[in-house]
Amino acid sequence: MKQLIEDLSEVFDNRVRLGMMSMLLVNDWVEFNTFKSMLDLTDGRLASHLKVLESAQYIEVRKQFVNRKPNTTYRVTDLGREAFNAHLDALEKLLKMHNATPDAPPPMDGV
Amino acid sequence: MKQLIEDLSEVFDNRVRLGMMSMLLVNDWVEFNTFKSMLDLTDGRLASHLKVLESAQYIEVRKQFVNRKPNTTYRVTDLGREAFNAHLDALEKLLKMHNATPDAPPPMDGV
DNA sequence: AGAAGTACTTTGAAAAACAAAGTTAATGAG
DNA sequence: CTCATTAACTTTGTTTTTCAAAGTACTTCT
Numbered sequence: 632m633k634q635l636i637e638d639l640s641e642v643f644d645n646r647v648r649l650g651m652m653s654m655l656l657v658n659d660w661v662e663f664n665t666f667k668s669m670l671d672l673t674d675g676r677l678a679s680h681l682k683v684l685e686s687a688q689y690i691e692v693r694k695q696f697v698n699r700k701p702n703t704t705y706r707v708t709d710l711g712r713e714a715f716n717a718h719l720d721a722l723e724k725l726l727k728m729h730n731a732t733p734d735a736p737p738p739m740d741g742v
Numbered sequence: 743m744k745q746l747i748e749d750l751s752e753v754f755d756n757r758v759r760l761g762m763m764s765m766l767l768v769n770d771w772v773e774f775n776t777f778k779s780m781l782d783l784t785d786g787r788l789a790s791h792l793k794v795l796e797s798a799q800y801i802e803v804r805k806q807f808v809n810r811k812p813n814t815t816y817r818v819t820d821l822g823r824e825a826f827n828a829h830l831d832a833l834e835k836l837l838k839m840h841n842a843t844p845d846a847p848p849p850m851d852g853v
Numbered sequence: 854a855g856a857a858g859t860a861c862t863t864t865g866a867a868a869a870a871c872a873a874a875g876t877t878a879a880t881g882a883g
Numbered sequence: 884c885t886c887a888t889t890a891a892c893t894t895t896g897t898t899t900t901t902c903a904a905a906g907t908a909c910t911t912c913t
Contacts, residue, residue, distance in 0.1 A: 632761065632780045639757040645870090646750040650743065653836045660846035663891065669843065671744045676871060678892055683869095694891090697847045699880060701890050704846045719837070725764045726830070732780065735771035735815045736808045756901085774860065787902060789861055794900095805860090810911060812859050855913085862907070869900070876893070882886085 635728070638721035640714055642687050647672065647680050652689075652707070652715050660693065660704040681705065689714055743841060749832035751825055753798050758783065758791050763800075763818070763826050771804065771815040792816065800825055 643649055650670050654661050667677050684690045689711030693704045707715075754760055761781050765772050778788050795801045800822030804815045818826075 632765075633782045636757050636761045636781060639760065641757070644755055644757055646747050646752070646755055647870095649750065649833070650747045650836060653839065654743075654841055654843055656837075657840055658843040658846070661843055662846050665843050665846070669743045669841075670747060673872070674891065675873080675893080679870075681892095695847070696879085701879070702847060703891065722760070725761065726767075728764065729768050732765055732769040732772055732776050735769070735773050735776070736806070736813060758901095784903070785860065786862080786904075790901080792861095807910085812910070814860065857912075858910085860908090862905100864905080865903095867900100867902080869898100871898075872896095874893105874895080877891090879889090881888080883884105 635721055635725045640718045642683060643718045648684065651680060655707040660706050663703045746832050746836045749828065751829045753794060754829045759795060762791060766801065766818040771817050774814045
């Protein structure tokens with residue numbers, strides 16, 4: 632039990648980053664502005680969550696110019712994909728675990 | 743997408759509380775010390791997480807004496823069960839959503 | 854009276870999250 | 884060339900969350 636919980640990653644202990652990963656798993660390159668509008672985030676907030684994923688080396692960044700405008704896109708790394716799958720595995724096991732907690736004492740129905 | 747993420751509860755944005763809920767879903771009453779040893783928490787840390795769940799009215803508390811010693815046990819409320827299921831539903835939808843993010847521009851392979 | 858166990862509460866500190874404003878680099882209009 | 888604009892950040896300061904460590908209340912046991 633303790634181990635299962637430690638297998639859950641703190642990186643994914645956050646709703647916004649879960650949403651970002653979900654997008655990254657299905658789409659090859661995702662644009663900054665796509666994250667921003669789909670998740671309804673401010674620039675700063677998005678950038679800080681991106682930084683968490685980037686620091687963990689779960690995403691890689693590509694910067695280019697498109698139509699003469701800067702265009703930044705992100706892609707999940709193999710490491711990121713593995714980490715996310717491991718997280719989901721741990722979560723699934725945690726939930727499926729029909730955990731054998733020692734029986735709690737029955738209510739003392741006179742108190 | 744935005745909506746799905748908002749459907750994820752902040753209460754469950756935490757590994758310890760996910761573990762607690764998993765125990766509570768399968769066991770009727772769970773003792774303070776059972777949480778403590780299965781999740782390997784200090785008294786204080788456990789109490790604070792219990793408080794979060796209790797404030798949300800996701801668990802109820804029963805205090806009694808067993809073998810002349812104080813014994814506190816916790817049970818998930820209907821509200822808690824619903825909230826947790828809703829959270830898991832949203833998570834599942836988020837992951838299953840083959841989300842149609844606008845295509846990112848292809849790499850400009852000369853930069 | 855004193856020690857021990859259970860279940861907290863309090864205190865303080867560190868880390869995470871966020872909003873708002875500021876910054877940089879490139880483009881486009883005049 | 885100058886100024887405004889857009890994209891993508893970065894910085895600053897505040898609030899919130901999390902946690903460890905120590906302290907407390909109540910009861911029982913010796």
